[in-house]
Amino acid sequence: MQSQLIERAKALLADGTVDRVLGWKAGEFAYDMTPALFSSAQELDEGFAYDAFCGANLSKYLVKESRKGGRVLAFLKPCDTYSMNQLLKEHRILRENVYLIGVPCQGKTDVETLRALGITSITAARQEGEDLVVETLYGQRRIPLAEAMAERCKACKGKKHMIYDERIGEEGELENPDRFGQVAALEAMSSEERFAFWRGELSRCIRCNACRNVCPACTCEQCVFDNPASGVDNKAAATSFEENMFHIIRAFHVAGRCTDCGECSRVCPQRIPLHLLNRKFIKDINTFYGEYQAGEEAEGRTPLTAYTEGDVEPSVVYTKGGND
Amino acid sequence: MKKLPLSQMPALYAAMAQGGALYLPVDNAAGDAQFTRWQEGMELSRALNTVRSAKDFFFPQTENLVSFRMQGKTIEIIDPRTEGEDFVLFGVRACDARSFTILDKVFLADPVDSYYKSRREHGTVVTLACTRPEETCFCQSFGIDPADPEGDAACWLTEDALYITARTAKGEALLARLDGLLEDADPAPVEAQKAQTAAILAKLPLAQFTTRSFGGDVLMKAFDSPKWASLSEACLGCGTCTFVCPTCQCYDIRDFDTGHGIQRYRCWDSCMYSDFTKMAHGNPRTSQLERFRQRFMHKLVYFPANNDGEYGCVGCGRCLAKCPISMNIVKVAKALEGDVHE
Numbered sequence: 001m002q003s004q005l006i007e008r009a010k011a012l013l014a015d016g017t018v019d020r021v022l023g024w025k026a027g028e029f030a031y032d033m034t035p036a037l038f039s040s041a042q043e044l045d046e047g048f049a050y051d052a053f054c055g056a057n058l059s060k061y062l063v064k065e066s067r068k069g070g071r072v073l074a075f076l077k078p079c080d081t082y083s084m085n086q087l088l089k090e091h092r093i094l095r096e097n098v099y100l101i102g103v104p105c106q107g108k109t110d111v112e113t114l115r116a117l118g119i120t121s122i123t124a125a126r127q128e129g130e131d132l133v134v135e136t137l138y139g140q141r142r143i144p145l146a147e148a149m150a151e152r153c154k155a156c157k158g159k160k161h162m163i164y165d166e167r168i169g170e171e172g173e174l175e176n177p178d179r180f181g182q183v184a185a186l187e188a189m190s191s192e193e194r195f196a197f198w199r200g201e202l203s204r205c206i207r208c209n210a211c212r213n214v215c216p217a218c219t220c221e222q223c224v225f226d227n228p229a230s231g232v233d234n235k236a237a238a239t240s241f242e243e244n245m246f247h248i249i250r251a252f253h254v255a256g257r258c259t260d261c262g263e264c265s266r267v268c269p270q271r272i273p274l275h276l277l278n279r280k281f282i283k284d285i286n287t288f289y290g291e292y293q294a295g296e297e298a299e300g301r302t303p304l305t306a307y308t309e310g311d312v313e314p315s316v317v318y319t320k321g322g323n324d
Numbered sequence: 325m326k327k328l329p330l331s332q333m334p335a336l337y338a339a340m341a342q343g344g345a346l347y348l349p350v351d352n353a354a355g356d357a358q359f360t361r362w363q364e365g366m367e368l369s370r371a372l373n374t375v376r377s378a379k380d381f382f383f384p385q386t387e388n389l390v391s392f393r394m395q396g397k398t399i400e401i402i403d404p405r406t407e408g409e410d411f412v413l414f415g416v417r418a419c420d421a422r423s424f425t426i427l428d429k430v431f432l433a434d435p436v437d438s439y440y441k442s443r444r445e446h447g448t449v450v451t452l453a454c455t456r457p458e459e460t461c462f463c464q465s466f467g468i469d470p471a472d473p474e475g476d477a478a479c480w481l482t483e484d485a486l487y488i489t490a491r492t493a494k495g496e497a498l499l500a501r502l503d504g505l506l507e508d509a510d511p512a513p514v515e516a517q518k519a520q521t522a523a524i525l526a527k528l529p530l531a532q533f534t535t536r537s538f539g540g541d542v543l544m545k546a547f548d549s550p551k552w553a554s555l556s557e558a559c560l561g562c563g564t565c566t567f568v569c570p571t572c573q574c575y576d577i578r579d580f581d582t583g584h585g586i587q588r589y590r591c592w593d594s595c596m597y598s599d600f601t602k603m604a605h606g607n608p609r610t611s612q613l614e615r616f617r618q619r620f621m622h623k624l625v626y627f628p629a630n631n632d633g634e635y636g637c638v639g640c641g642r643c644l645a646k647c648p649i650s651m652n653i654v655k656v657a658k659a660l661e662g663d664v665h666e
Binding site: 056120123138222272 | 352598649
């Protein structure tokens with residue numbers, strides 16, 4: 001697959017369709033790919049990678065890349081295409097300056113997921129059939145790829161690309177995974193238990209802002225929390241509760257726009273399950289406004305930005321939320 | 325060299341916690357090691373290292389420095405400090421132990437930071453030798469021996485015992501307090517463990533990594549390298565690398581208006597952030613390239629230039645493991661090596 005992507009990128013560079021290529025670059029180890037731009041066949045040969053560790057969603061980079069002049073080729077996995085559509089809907093990416101190739105994805109793993117499975121000290125990794133074979137400093141480990149997948153990939157929305165100029169591989173199918181099991185479990189808790197759960201999880205936050213900065217729905221040119229003139233800048237929070245609220249406020253801000261790409265939880269150095277906050281909003285929107293998937297389309301109104309006569313009243317939201 | 329059987333560890337923790345606090349790496353809800361205040365029943369994490377470094381205990385993420393209360397036309401200045409409590413930091417790895425030496429050069433140099441100094445004086449650092457280094461480890465590039473760590477006292481865990489030796493007067497004092505629990509030990513098992521770890525260290529993928537080409541002499545060559553553009557292009561501008569780093573020591577001091585006075589606080593800052601060193605005239609580094617470059621120039625060039633060749637890195641590998649886009653000091657140093665050699 002990797003060589004197929006490289007060959008196609010070279011051809012599009014050569015015929016002038018694009019000026020540069022946004023992809024993933026191999027690193028020091030088997031798993032540490034960095035999103036990178038390539039502008040020649042030589043650069044592609046030297047570093048372009050595409051495998052089970054290329055989890056980073058490249059769509060947000062196109063906000064800037066599409067404004068740098070020329071045309072950029074971006075490789076998008078099926079879930080990345082939802083983010084792409086959502087960014088187009090919000091007029092954040094100049095569509096004419098990007099060329100999109102949909103690439104197949106069988107699910108991604110990452111070093112944190114492997115670490116959680118007790119696999120550390122990784123020196124090499126390769127796919128063998130359905131298995132991931134990992135060489136470590138302390139011996140070989142073999143694990144079915146399905147088990148090694150990141151949590152977000154275990155709840156994959158499907159292998160179908162929502163937007164592309166061309167696609168490599170067959171068209172995939174939509175899937176309907178149970179994405180809300182954990183949310184339902186949280187809803188079933190008493191409010192005290194739920195409060196304790198989130199206080200505990202969020203207590204680990206070091207406020208590195210990685211979740212916000214990676215989030216394709218967070219594209220404000222300057223976040224209010226970074227702006228000393230905003231009056232609410234938040235380099236340090238006054239209390240741990242205020243710190244926790246950052247995540248809740250952020251979840252509100254991206255509600256209805258979050259595609260559930262899972263990047264927030266992937267990048268969190270403290271492994272806080274931030275995606276559960278977003279999934280709660282997605283579940284609520286589905287309940288109150290009908291099934292909706294952000295990023296399915298690049299145009300049109302969304303439940304929270306459109307008014308219809310059938311919209312639920314606040315009182316209905318209140319009772320539908322189980323508060324009757 | 326002293327030792328105690330592993331079955332006596334709870335008693336050791338209790339003794340260390342007496343008269344103050346004991347902090348040690350314990351697995352948190354996510355299954356990661358985190359320095360935690362010891363309570364009865366807590367066990368030492370088996371993880372190689374904590375996600376957050378041990379610097380937090382001497383240089384906390386936030387602290388109140390002083391507050392001002394307005395009463396009519398008078399301003400009352402209030403020092404919020406109370407007498408700190410003595411504490412023991414147990415299970416610190418060799419990399420983090422060295423980071424304290426680096427932080428000392430910043431905070432204990434004239435003018436001495438009295439907040440930091442007080443915490444250093446109250447803390448006793450007990451290190452624990454590594455036996456299973458990971459692929460991201462490169463402390464040996466900075467002359468650190470993870471099998472024979474620095475600290476006020478150093479420990480080695482074998483299958484059946486904990487070996488401990490004092491290295492400073494503070495360490496001697498701690499061992500004197502623990503005396504009833506410890507017995508004299510033959511250091512042979514410790515020497516055997518050191519040899520075993522050394523063999524693993526030689527095989528680490530970054531065993532040959534070095535930053536020796538860097539330092540004050542290559543300031544402009546490094547600064548002017550065209551490679552910064554590609555190295556920094558995917559940087560998210562988050563603070564993960566700086567906040568998990570045991571040696572990053574930049575901070576911001578701000579005033580919070582409480583409505584009836586001012587609370588002046590200090591908090592960690594990150595050179596990756598858009599308002600880093602923002603002043604009245606604006607920001608001296610307006611692009612992510614410049615901010616990214618600042619972090620690595622500080623560690624590889626400015627810091628050694630001002631501190632007798634000591635680099636601002638201890639090779640703990642946290643940034644390698646945690647950067648969301650997997651960009652880090654190893655990749656940067658390797659990429660720039662050609663440019664600074666020319």
